[in-house]
Amino acid sequence: MAIDTVPPLIAAQLNYLLSHSPLPIKVEQMWSGSKNHGLLDRFTLVIPFCLDYIRWDVIYNALYPLAAPDIIFGPEDESFRPYYAAGEEGDLKSPKNSMSDWNCKDPTRLLSLILELRELYMTYQRKRVGEVEDERLKFELSTIVSREGIEMYMSSGIEKTEEVKFALPLLGVDINKMVTGCPWRQKQKIFLQVIFPVGRKYMSTPSAPRLKLVASPELKALFSIEDFRLPSWLDGMCMAEYLPILEGLLQSQIVDAVSSIDVRRKFIVALAPLFGRPVEADPVFCRKAAFLTSSGVFTFLVHFSLPLQFPKQQPGLMLQSSQHFNPSGAPVKSPVITEFPWSPRWESSEMAERFFDYLVEECLNFKKYCNESLLQQR
């Protein structure tokens, strides 16, 4: 028996799921359920749900390749019964689902099963949230239920307090279209996560929920979610009032972020007459640029990294020699330089000139630094 192989039919279905899933589903671990541990036929899927993850164990049987897999849900979801099999085999009245006619040779089956179950899970959570006996929560639910794409989750447990979590998609506008030459393959999304504690007693001033903004990871090249300050939740506010305020602020900041790309681009363009065409530059978000230049026979690279808050925040400057190498074979680099003349009020052409003048002096220091580091190596 081969050591730790995944049976081909199972591997085909799992690979299809990982490559074609619209959501970033991951496999956490794989193990064998048979007596001789050779064949890996069980795995845990980590599925994003409501800005968090749920873990489901998918149980195949390597010895029975024609059989459909079984799923074990999380420990809190014992009452989740997606396929309530009230009928009997061959009963025409029972609804058809992904399980009823399983084709083990079709690689798309696992993905469609998981997506179907996730939809059913969403309905199940919605029902659970709707059953919570909290007046304020019922009111909040009624105001936002018309929005599309909301996911909600009710967490309860022996040690944990009961909470209801909402994941609300914000900004119907397509950010991808706002950026020229956008390289993102998937639509960038921003969500607001709202967590309400379930309070069965009536409280005169209900406490504010916990709020957090979550965005798809690629967005940080354009806009930093962490730096965005959420507007404060005033007493007695509800989500229907809060969301428009938040969305307005977010919209204006995103528009600003898009226009700041042009500011950065102007600066890089202004460097070109003095430093030559950049060796490397980020053309879409204009976050960095590298130039090859020389002073006498000393040839070196100048790296500029432009933060999102440019020009309010100064750029990062770093020099890299093309003639000096450290013991592991990498070129010698300077530490990030921060002490240079800088003012955000200068025009980009003036900024470029000032950098040029500064570097004429500084590169001599850098050459000395590189020579010294070579001497230390010997």
Add this chain to the structure above:
Amino acid sequence: MDDLPLQKIQISGPTLASLLQRFSSSPGDVDGLLFGRVTHIATSTFSDDDPTTTAAASSSSFDSPTLIATITSFMGSTSTSTFYDSAGRLNLLSLRRLFSDNQTLSLLGWFSGRRKTPLRPSMRESAVTSSLSSKIQFAFQVENSPKSYTFSPCVFLLLTTPFHDQLIHTHEYRAYQFRLSTESFEPQTLDVINIGPAFRGHYGAFCPNSQFPLLPCQLRVSSSMAEDENCESESLKSMERVSEDQRVLDMCAEDFDVGRLNRLIGSDAANYAGELEDMYKKMLAKLEGLAKFVEKSSARVLEQENRNMKLRYRVAGLE
């Protein structure tokens, strides 16, 4: 069907041991049916308290009787999905086929064993248990009960192994009762009943699966020749009856003549202890013979299973 709560579930030591053995020797997952009975236990409330305060406490015992389920045997296979399909729907035909061999015992529920998985019911197991417990045709009567209660097969026994191989702790199991009213699995304590002086009182719910057949002890085997022709047909009938009884006795004992039975009772029973011992010896010999026979057929079943497994591997593309 009444949806009554169980107080606990009992299982005999040998049954649990052979369940675990079936699970650990099987190359893959297993499942099967559980048979047994549900009995009503009369609770006695001894208290020195004021009767008015105890009335409220004991009223609950009048509403819901104390029931104990006892698992005495099981019918399992070395594969899964024997009586249900992928979506958890029951295949009533195969279920009835498995079930029909056990007429004396009622279908209590079913069990499932799967290696290295969490100890809680899976999606399909929930569907199967809920289907099984809602089928009226499998409901049976609770024994020993003053009122007539019916019980449906709602017991589910889950066997798993720990995730990381351990030397000492090799198996885990949990017994559940599926309640139709709340559609939830309620874990129940599983008491193991073993042979021994400490357990003597618990054997009330157990009774033998294969009982000794009812045989007549007074036999008038007419060895003397009957001259009368009318008696011939009568003696033929009695000889037929005797050979029939011998055949029934041969199912339990090896080579014990039916005629010796009348030495066990009555005036001829002077040496009945010796006769009884002899009969027991012959019964044990019969058991041994049966065991050898089962061994041989098990070997052939194993051969066939291996052949089937090779074919399945070929289908899975694992060759």
